[in-house]
Amino acid sequence: MxxxxxxxxxxxxxxxxxxxxxxxxxxxxxxxxxxxxxxxxxxxxxxxxxxxxxxxxSIEDCRTLLGLYEDETRESAQVKSVAKEHLTAIDSKIAQLKSMRKTLSHLVEACQGDHRPDCPILEDLAKGS
Amino acid sequence: MxxxxxxxxxxxxxxxxxxxxxxxxxxxxxxxxxxxxxxxxxxxxxxxxxxxxxxxxSIEDCRTLLGLYEDETRESAQVKSVAKEHLTAIDSKIAQLKSMRKTLSHLVEACQGDHRPDCPILEDLAKGS
DNA sequence: CTAAAGCTTCCAGTTGCGGGAAGCTCAAGA
DNA sequence: TCTTGAGCTTCCCGCAACTGGAAGCTTTAG
Missing domain, CATH: 1.10.1660.10 (Multidrug-efflux Transporter Regulator; Chain: A; Domain 2)
Structure with missing residues (x-):
């Protein structure tokens, strides 16, 4: 094919x-x-x-998983280990994004979003929080 | 310096x-x-x-924000617009990660993780859900 | 005076492909 | 039969946002 x-x-x-x-x-x-x-x-x-x-x-995880899939002598613990690590990585990414989201949503709410230049978002970026 | x-x-x-x-x-x-x-x-x-x-x-967003920061004639609406778009992007990333997380956590829980080769994770990847 | 630290530029590698060029093959219509 | 267009091939560049490392100059400390 x-x-x-x-x-x-x-x-x-x-x-x-x-x-x-x-x-x-x-x-x-x-x-x-x-x-x-x-x-x-x-x-x-x-x-x-x-x-x-x-x-x-990741591609490397995929390579590993494919290898395990084709290996009749694999132990499911190996697969689970790869998956659990990935799950942990996903969790920390989610946590990081949520943290960003929290700060950013506060700032967006605080900003009037009108024709005037005053902006809490820029002020926060300029001064740090 | x-x-x-x-x-x-x-x-x-x-x-x-x-x-x-x-x-x-x-x-x-x-x-x-x-x-x-x-x-x-x-x-x-x-x-x-x-x-x-x-x-x-993103770097390009940063460039824009820095430009607005240095532009006395900016309108806060411009800043807010950039921030809101970014917020939306963050939200969709979170949603995507949560979706992955959901599927993956089910699979991890279903997997015995022992010395035997039988593994629901691999079965799911092989057959699709 | 020498060695180490700090600075410079430049090039390659990272992740996971996508775009596009140049060129070969194949299938269908006039 | 010829031609055209689709489909296939390889190859190389580009993306984001840096990081690592090499080669080489400058400065500083002992």
């Missing part, structure tokens, strides 16, 4: 698929004309990667 | 300060020896930038 059809079936842009081959996440065969020839297993892998990326896993 | 002292006073790494000069956010003078010579106003600007970055504003 050519990359265009694979792109639709896996839900990933052709550019992304080529990139994943570049970095060794998938290894499609090649036809005589030089075109990539994807097997069903490649499509399955690509869809797996797409979903892992949707959950926010 | 040299970059080292400015770095401490503004709370930004020297590399970052040089980068901000590169992209035209600050324009320190130069001493005869070629060293950057920062004025108080430069330090003030850098601290302003540091705080804006802490609130998650």
């Amino acid at each position: 050519n990359i265009g059809e694979v792109s639709e079936r896996a839900g990933l842009p052709p550019k992304t698929i080529r990139y994943y081959e570049d970095i060794g996440l998938v290894r499609p065969l090649r036809s005589d004309n030089g075109y990539r020839a994807f097997r069903e297993s490649d499509i399955h892998k690509l869809a797996f990667l797409g979903r892992a990326r949707t959950l926010g896993f | 040299n970059i080292g002292e400015v770095s401490e006073r503004a709370g930004l790494p020297p590399k970052t300060i040089r980068y901000y000069e590169d992209i035209g956010l600050v324009r320190p003078l130069r001493s005869d020896n070629g060293y950057r010579a920062f004025r108080e106003s430069d330090i003030h600007k850098l601290a302003f930038l540091g705080r804006a970055r802490t609130l998650g504003f």
Whole structure:
């Protein structure tokens, strides 16, 4: 199967698929004309990667997860460990964003937003809080 | 004042300060020896930038905000507009992360995390939800 | 006088692709 | 059969916002 059809079936842009081959996440065969020839297993892998990326896993995490997926001798504890670390990272990002959000929303509420130059937002940035 | 002292006073790494000069956010003078010579106003600007970055504003937003800060004829509505857009962006990032978090936490809870290979996390990635 | 610290510029790498150029292949219509 | 257009290939640049490191000059401390 050519990359265009694979792109639709896996839900990933052709550019992304080529990139994943570049970095060794998938290894499609090649036809005589030089075109990539994807097997069903490649499509399955690509869809797996797409979903892992949707959950926010880094490419390196995806590589690890894919490796575990294909390793019959894996221990689920290994998978859980990767997922838990990622969950922790997500939590700290959320916390950071919420902190920004809190400060920023206060400032936005305090700002009149009219034609006059006086602005609590700029004042806060200038003086620090 | 040299970059080292400015770095401490503004709370930004020297590399970052040089980068901000590169992209035209600050324009320190130069001493005869070629060293950057920062004025108080430069330090003030850098601290302003540091705080804006802490609130998650992009560099281009920072450039805009700094411009407004130095423009006596600004209207606070302009500042508020930039801040509100950023707030919206933060909100959607939070929403996206929470969505990831929700799915991922369910999966992590469902996974035994023991020595056996069976893993709901991998199963979900393989099949989609 | 020397060594270390601090400054300079420049270049490469990070993450995860996207855009676009140049060029080959293939499928369909006149 | 020829041609056109779509689809495929590789390659390299660019994004955001820096960080790290090399090579080399200046200043400072002992």
